[in-house]
Amino acid sequence: MKENYKLGIPIAEGKYASPTECVLMCGFLVFHAKNVDDDVRQFARRVLDIVFTAAAQNGFRRADLLETLMAKADPSPRVGKLAGQATASIGDNFAFARVVAHAGVIAGGKQ
16 A cells, blocks of 8 residues: 555546645645635645644644745745655655545545
8 A cells, every 4th residue: 555655645647746745735725725615625724734733743843834834825945845844754655645544634635
């Protein structure tokens, strides 16, 4: 099963994203996607919540700063760096997918 995540987190048929990219996409959906359905926004919010909680449990202490910068649409490389630190604290792609699955969110967008 772990082999399935070598390319990243499946986000669409044949498409993969890194855990960092997943966090940044969820931040966009939560804070800036104006025409997104409410259920999609809530889905993305759940992902952020569970990822930030898991990252904090593994020593990442800047989730509040990361969330603030994402909410402000900060274009600096700092946002990506913080998102990378958060996801790295969780582990590899498979570990990230397991954490997200605990929130009732399954890679590929199915629940």
